Amino acid sequence: MSERVEIRFPHKTVEVPVFVGTEGEKAIDVSNLRAESGYITLDPGFVNTGSCASDITFIDGEKGILRYRGIPIEVLAGKSTFLETAFLLIYGHLPTITELAEFTNRIRRHTMLHEDIKAFFSGFPRDAHPMAILSSVVCSLSTFYQNENRPENELMELNTVRLLAKLPTIAAYSYKKSIGQPFVYPDNSREYCENFLHMMFSVPSEEYHVDPDHIDALNLLLILHADHEQNCSTSTVRLVRSSMGNLFACIAAGICALWGPRHGGANQEVIEMLEHMRAEGGNVKKYIELAKDKNSKFRLMGFGHRVYKNFDPRAKIIKGACDKLLNKLKRHDPLLDLAKELEEAALQDAYFVDKKLYPNVDFYSGIIYKAMGIPVPAFTVMFALGRLPGWLAHAREYTHDPKNKIGRPRQIYTGEMQRDYIPIEKRG
Numbered sequence: 001m002s003e004r005v006e007i008r009f010p011h012k013t014v015e016v017p018v019f020v021g022t023e024g025e026k027a028i029d030v031s032n033l034r035a036e037s038g039y040i041t042l043d044p045g046f047v048n049t050g051s052c053a054s055d056i057t058f059i060d061g062e063k064g065i066l067r068y069r070g071i072p073i074e075v076l077a078g079k080s081t082f083l084e085t086a087f088l089l090i091y092g093h094l095p096t097i098t099e100l101a102e103f104t105n106r107i108r109r110h111t112m113l114h115e116d117i118k119a120f121f122s123g124f125p126r127d128a129h130p131m132a133i134l135s136s137v138v139c140s141l142s143t144f145y146q147n148e149n150r151p152e153n154e155l156m157e158l159n160t161v162r163l164l165a166k167l168p169t170i171a172a173y174s175y176k177k178s179i180g181q182p183f184v185y186p187d188n189s190r191e192y193c194e195n196f197l198h199m200m201f202s203v204p205s206e207e208y209h210v211d212p213d214h215i216d217a218l219n220l221l222l223i224l225h226a227d228h229e230q231n232c233s234t235s236t237v238r239l240v241r242s243s244m245g246n247l248f249a250c251i252a253a254g255i256c257a258l259w260g261p262r263h264g265g266a267n268q269e270v271i272e273m274l275e276h277m278r279a280e281g282g283n284v285k286k287y288i289e290l291a292k293d294k295n296s297k298f299r300l301m302g303f304g305h306r307v308y309k310n311f312d313p314r315a316k317i318i319k320g321a322c323d324k325l326l327n328k329l330k331r332h333d334p335l336l337d338l339a340k341e342l343e344e345a346a347l348q349d350a351y352f353v354d355k356k357l358y359p360n361v362d363f364y365s366g367i368i369y370k371a372m373g374i375p376v377p378a379f380t381v382m383f384a385l386g387r388l389p390g391w392l393a394h395a396r397e398y399t400h401d402p403k404n405k406i407g408r409p410r411q412i413y414t415g416e417m418q419r420d421y422i423p424i425e426k427r428g
């Protein structure tokens, strides 16, 4: 018989079922608790609340484990490509040679944007944040693909491919817009990451050779960002999908959620923090003290994680990749030295040790992006390109779940109790 636990209330005891995951994680299923006891559970920030059961990604934050569909992130980082990892996340298994070729070819055939979309770009101010452009243009794709008379499954499939194919083009166009260069059309003879770098950095008047080390580094970073179970942006995507929102609207909402500095926006903030520190003389100790000071709003960006209470396994891989890329490019970045110094100082400080605050995925990724020539405001866009397969996989999983329900949390009201309406002339 499956496990059950008793919850004792002043007026009665209620027995609730325990849900057990494949890795032995346990959850108390409270879905009938209110009906049976009159109580709801309260958990601001969903610190201890599972919003769903999911087959996609497993994280053990205490041990620093991350697996996509059962495969450790370290293995995928060493052996896979971004599109293969995307296939794995979305369809649940590693593709055969034929499946991967078909998937890749379908994506290749959808990389262009409708020519009218270019007009959207000219409407944005030159200094618009690229995340704002990305989410707006992704949402506007729904206006180009509406009223399509296809079965729901077929539409989900097609829009999945469209999004994977077009996001790099939109991202590259938003960069070109910001620097006033002409848009570079996708070149479908190129592989996914190479094509993106080509659209970002080539100009029609000159030949451009994409550095293979940059392609490898980008491929790695996109794999590492591809999914991270029920984070803020993924939960947003699932929530929008739960109202039966269209896939473009779901992904646009995910992009907006990712933008904030507590989530994907942290990679931009890390570099800005390191640059600021360097400009001020590189006094690491001062910033460690500032991060500990409860009267200051300053936090060590790229440090800490809701789930990881140990090293973020992605941060370890990125740190290694960062060293490797800079060595290969024979480039020295003083920000990397500063980041390492900061990490060392934080990991020896009782505040960070006691609170289990370790470097997260964003701590070193910006240094690689910088070495590749990606402008700092576009760092979070790179995160979005990587996270897209995860968002798509979760939207799909939600859609195919026969028990899915609209996401609608409850609350405990703490405002005024019923009171009288006082006519305006009588208000004091």
Ligand SMILES: CC(C)(COP(=O)(O)OP(=O)(O)OC[C@H]1O[C@@H](n2cnc3c(N)ncnc32)[C@H](O)[C@@H]1OP(=O)(O)O)[C@@H](O)C(=O)NCCC(=O)NCCS
Binding pocket: 045, 261, 262, 263, 264, 266, 291, 292, 298, 299, 300, 301, 302, 303, 304, 305, 306, 307, 355, 357, 360, 361, 362
């Ligand atoms: C990621 C993050 C939002 C997680 O938040 P959370 O799980 O809600 O944890 P909290 O914000 O409650 O932090 C727990 C404690 O550690 C402290 N803390 C967390 N991250 C910190 C940081 N980067 N620098 C200094 N102190 C930090 C908090 O002040 C809090 O201290 P308290 O218990 O004395 O109040 C948080 O660690 C953070 O803001 N990090 C910096 C931004 C970042 O790198 N985000 C990218 C995540 S991949």
